[in-house]
Amino acid sequence: MTLFLAALVLWMAAWWLNTRIAGSSLASSYVGRTAVPVVFGLSVLAIWELVVRGLDVPQVILPAPTVIAETFASETGTLWIDFRQTALKGAISGYVIGCLAAFAVALAIDRSTFLRHGLLPIGGFVAALPIVGTAPILVNWFGFDWQSKAAVVVVMVFFPILVNTVQGLADTAAMQRDLMRTYSASYWQTLLKLRLPAAMPFVFNGLKIATTLALIGAIVAEYFGSPTRGMGFRISTSVGTLELAMVWSEIAVAALAGTLFYGAVTLVERWVTFWHPSQR
Amino acid sequence: MSQAAAIEAKNLDLTFETGDGSIQALQDVTLEIGKGEFVSFIGPSGCGKTTFLRVVAGLETPTGGEVRVNGTSPDEARRDRAYGYVFQEAGLYPWRTIAGNVRLPLEIMGYSKSEMADRVNRVLELVELSGFENKHPWQLSGGMQQRASIARALAFDADILLMDEPFGALDEIVRDHLNEQLLGLWDHTGKTIGFVTHSIPEAVYLSTRIVVMSPRPGRITDIIDNPLPRKRPLDIRDTPEFLEVAQRIRKGLRAGQSYGD
Ligand SMILES: Nc1ncnc2c1ncn2[C@@H]1O[C@H](COP(=O)(O)OP(=O)(O)OP(=O)(O)O)[C@@H](O)[C@H]1O
Ligand SMILES: [Mg+2]
Numbered sequence: 001m002t003l004f005l006a007a008l009v010l011w012m013a014a015w016w017l018n019t020r021i022a023g024s025s026l027a028s029s030y031v032g033r034t035a036v037p038v039v040f041g042l043s044v045l046a047i048w049e050l051v052v053r054g055l056d057v058p059q060v061i062l063p064a065p066t067v068i069a070e071t072f073a074s075e076t077g078t079l080w081i082d083f084r085q086t087a088l089k090g091a092i093s094g095y096v097i098g099c100l101a102a103f104a105v106a107l108a109i110d111r112s113t114f115l116r117h118g119l120l121p122i123g124g125f126v127a128a129l130p131i132v133g134t135a136p137i138l139v140n141w142f143g144f145d146w147q148s149k150a151a152v153v154v155v156m157v158f159f160p161i162l163v164n165t166v167q168g169l170a171d172t173a174a175m176q177r178d179l180m181r182t183y184s185a186s187y188w189q190t191l192l193k194l195r196l197p198a199a200m201p202f203v204f205n206g207l208k209i210a211t212t213l214a215l216i217g218a219i220v221a222e223y224f225g226s227p228t229r230g231m232g233f234r235i236s237t238s239v240g241t242l243e244l245a246m247v248w249s250e251i252a253v254a255a256l257a258g259t260l261f262y263g264a265v266t267l268v269e270r271w272v273t274f275w276h277p278s279q280r
Numbered sequence: 281m282s283q284a285a286a287i288e289a290k291n292l293d294l295t296f297e298t299g300d301g302s303i304q305a306l307q308d309v310t311l312e313i314g315k316g317e318f319v320s321f322i323g324p325s326g327c328g329k330t331t332f333l334r335v336v337a338g339l340e341t342p343t344g345g346e347v348r349v350n351g352t353s354p355d356e357a358r359r360d361r362a363y364g365y366v367f368q369e370a371g372l373y374p375w376r377t378i379a380g381n382v383r384l385p386l387e388i389m390g391y392s393k394s395e396m397a398d399r400v401n402r403v404l405e406l407v408e409l410s411g412f413e414n415k416h417p418w419q420l421s422g423g424m425q426q427r428a429s430i431a432r433a434l435a436f437d438a439d440i441l442l443m444d445e446p447f448g449a450l451d452e453i454v455r456d457h458l459n460e461q462l463l464g465l466w467d468h469t470g471k472t473i474g475f476v477t478h479s480i481p482e483a484v485y486l487s488t489r490i491v492v493m494s495p496r497p498g499r500i501t502d503i504i505d506n507p508l509p510r511k512r513p514l515d516i517r518d519t520p521e522f523l524e525v526a527q528r529i530r531k532g533l534r535a536g537q538s539y540g541d
Contacts, residue, residue, distance in 0.1 A: 181338075183384075184358045
């Protein structure tokens with residue numbers, strides 16, 4: 001019970017600290033802006049620890065953060081193998097293939113009204129298929145290894161990129177296009193010098209949405225068959241053997257990888273669309 | 281100065297079909313602009329000045345009548361890169377620097393690298409934007425952006441310059457300066473210039489002829505030959521001849537107004 005009370009006290013203290021930081025001159029500085037989420041995150045972990053120990057929560061319900069950290073530290077080898085299998089091989093390669101394919105199809109659609117009316121609805125139809133239906137089929141087609149996971153990811157990221165790119169290519173002002181017409185610019189010149197740059201904010205919206213979809217897709221697809229490694233495989237088998245600390249370690253890896261992936265795409269976005277009102 | 285027609289408009293009509301009825305933007309507009317002329321268009325808002333320039337540039341298709349540019353259709357003239365067009369708003373591409381924006385038409389028309397650099401420097405100097413090459417459009421004031429868009433239209437050697445209120449957003453001093461520059465440019469290049477303005481002194485100072493228009497439907501109410509000499513110092517604006525022309529434009533504008541009511 002004392003630990004539970006300590007959790008309460010700690011919560012109040014962290015709250016007070018963050019209010020002080022937010023109200024002080026630090027608030028607008030880099031230190032202040034980093035400190036607030038860090039204090040918040042650390043206090044959540046500490047309270048979690050105290051509550052789990054104080055109330056004697058069983059391991060299978062919720063392991064304490066220190067227990068998870070221990071498992072994480074002792075199992076880094078396994079976690080790394082799983083990460084490579086699922087995130088690097090499955091998610092990233094699927095992401096790259098899916099994005100390139102969607103981008104190419106968006107350009108083709110832009111060129112021909114026939115394709116626009118034919119392919120866009122099919123894209124929407126495929127996007128509406130549930131992953132629990134498509135994943136087993138793709139595992140059947142492409143085998144247990146990462147290739148089938150990449151295929152699932154391709155299916156998942158394709159549509160958001162396609163729709164955003166098509167919309168972005170249409171997002172130019174009449175005057176900007178008229179300018180190109182007065183120069184008698186060709187289709188390709190207009191595409192390269194006006195419409196593609198103008199489309200980039202939209203394209204990056206799609207790319208950012210697709211990062212999280214890619215990771216989810218690669219993990220979930222492993223539930224439908226995989227070699228004896230991979231994040232989804234490990235989670236499902238560890239749940240079966242009640243090794244919840246391992247499950248949480250994989251979740252931590254997934255959260256970390258997802259955040260880094262999203263962050264990396266956001267950095268590239270800031271560099272490419274520096275001119276957009278939302279970035280400057 | 282050769283007087284072959286650069287722009288010929290014969291009985292031009294243009295009606296815009298909109299959701300709530302049709303708008304006659306141009307009615308029976310007939311006008312001939314000789315090579316090397318400087319023609320100003322003046323008239324109240326909505327009288328079809330922009331529309332006329334757009335028809336000449338082939339950006340708008342007339343619903344009646346005929347336009348010829350350099351003896352060909354506007355589309356063909358455009359393919360021959362006959363136009364520099366300065367739009368009413370600057371319309372710079374935000375992802376390009378100022379120099380990059382001015383270079384845009386040169387890239388499209390396939391100039392060499394060194395030629396591009398030369399031209400960009402020259403026209404930026406002309407509009408007094410040297411030193412701003414590497415700034416982006418949003419880092420410049422509205423007037424500076426408009427000057428950059430003028431530089432962009434001057435960067436390549438189009439025989440015909442169509443300018444839609446290019447100096448509308450500028451202060452009096454910069455405007456005077458650019459008026460002088462433009463007149464000098466016109467004098468030594470022999471370009472044909474179509475120039476829309478709301479300012480009577482600007483129209484008189486710059487043009488060889490002034491076309492007065494009136495709205496609903498947009499049409500020409502008067503065409504005034506400007507008797508001022510080709511070389512015009514800024515203080516010509518205080519001479520009686522100058523004021524006389526200005527007076528006639530003002531009268532034309534007023535007549536158009538009462539006709540419309
Ligand atoms: N694309 C369009 N669709 C429908 N109506 C239009 C279109 N463009 C212009 N108009 C109409 O045609 C008329 C003439 O417009 P225009 O832009 O040529 O006027 P303007 O003389 O340039 O006016 P301003 O001095 O305000 O720029 C206006 O009544 C306008 O509403
Ligand atoms: Mg106008």
